Amino acid sequence: MTVAVTTPVPLAASNGLIDVCLAAIRPAADDTNLFDFSRSDQAPLPPAEPGAHIDLHLPNGMTRQYSLVTPHQNPDCYTLGIKRDPNSRGGSRYIFDELKVGQAVRISAPRNHFPLAAAAPHHVLIAGGIGITPIFAMIQRLRADGAPFNLHYAGRSRSQLAFLDDLDGAPFAHIHCDDEHDGALLDLMSVVAHAPAGSHFYCCGPAPMLEVFRAATVALSPERVHFEYFTPKEEASTAGGFVVELARSGREVLIPLGQTILEALREAGLELDSSCQEGICGVCETKVIAGIPDHRDAVLSDGEHAANKTMMICCSGSKSERLVLDL
Numbered sequence: 001m002t003v004a005v006t007t008p009v010p011l012a013a014s015n016g017l018i019d020v021c022l023a024a025i026r027p028a029a030d031d032t033n034l035f036d037f038s039r040s041d042q043a044p045l046p047p048a049e050p051g052a053h054i055d056l057h058l059p060n061g062m063t064r065q066y067s068l069v070t071p072h073q074n075p076d077c078y079t080l081g082i083k084r085d086p087n088s089r090g091g092s093r094y095i096f097d098e099l100k101v102g103q104a105v106r107i108s109a110p111r112n113h114f115p116l117a118a119a120a121p122h123h124v125l126i127a128g129g130i131g132i133t134p135i136f137a138m139i140q141r142l143r144a145d146g147a148p149f150n151l152h153y154a155g156r157s158r159s160q161l162a163f164l165d166d167l168d169g170a171p172f173a174h175i176h177c178d179d180e181h182d183g184a185l186l187d188l189m190s191v192v193a194h195a196p197a198g199s200h201f202y203c204c205g206p207a208p209m210l211e212v213f214r215a216a217t218v219a220l221s222p223e224r225v226h227f228e229y230f231t232p233k234e235e236a237s238t239a240g241g242f243v244v245e246l247a248r249s250g251r252e253v254l255i256p257l258g259q260t261i262l263e264a265l266r267e268a269g270l271e272l273d274s275s276c277q278e279g280i281c282g283v284c285e286t287k288v289i290a291g292i293p294d295h296r297d298a299v300l301s302d303g304e305h306a307a308n309k310t311m312m313i314c315c316s317g318s319k320s321e322r323l324v325l326d327l
């Protein structure tokens with residue numbers, strides 16, 4: 001595995017965000033474009049490992065998370081692959097309809113909850129639709145390193161799949177289009193069953209695909225199973241009726257019906273970081289000192305959920321009457 005060179009990169013904005021502008025838009029598939037962002041002074045951006053994503057702070061006030069398509073150690077540009085979501089709540093619709101080349105936006109530095117496992121003897125990459133974006137970054141790194149891997153890339157039809165010029169016909173790639181198989185989905189049970197011994201499995205795609213993937217890999221050790229959701233996995237817990245104790249001050253806050261922990265703590269005056277507020281980015285991760293969270297996020301693994309050492313307070317609630325958090 002190549003190790004990133006962590007050269008300090010000056011950030012333009014005082015709140016840790018980076019000022020960039022949209023440098024180019026390139027079509028990639030039906031309703032899917034590649035968007036290139038670079039700093040207007042052409043200074044390098046922070047290094048990014050495969051699987052990383054950034055927050056895109058849009059001029060309309062919305063913040064959205066997107067995976068980086070290309071891993072870089074000294075990037076002068078970040079490329080995001082974005083699909084227009086027909087059910088968009090304003091994020092992708094704004095990006096496709098309003099954002100213009102040359103327009104300024106702010107982004108976060110990359111974060112990575114979906115890294116490649118350095119010690120894996122073989123990597124099985126599984127992508128559904130626009131879920132190819134972090135997987136494509138992994139492919140580039142694994143090819144550059146000469147590491148053994150194969151790809152299963154699925155979508156409803158060929159026109160909806162990005163990067164086919166690079167991937168279709170490649171010896172490591174299996175492309176599955178539902179409409180070429182009478183509507184049958186990619187058989188993930190078979191993919192997992194026939195993988196080389198000791199393989200690590202990585203999946204990014206729509207929630208139903210992730211659920212099948214997790215069922216197909218349930219018997220494997222959690223260290224070999226890696227996944228990333230790009231839509232919320234579950235509804236946020238707003239049942240309330242429990243107390244959060246803030247371990248650093250001893251203060252107690254009652255979480256009422258209708259609010260998440262994050263909302264109630266902010267209302268109580270705490271300044272807390274968050275981004276997606278949907279349990280998919282990991283920014284609000286908080287250490288749990290005592291109590292049993294009701295995990296609703298898509299960031300932590302099943303093993304991490306069972307350990308109850310950390311939680312995403314934007315969406316998860318509590319199964320116990322009291323949660324003691326490292327706040």
Ligand code: FES
Pocket residue numbers: 273274275276277278279280281282283284285297299312313314315
């Ligand atoms: S803010 Fe994104 S997981 Fe909580």
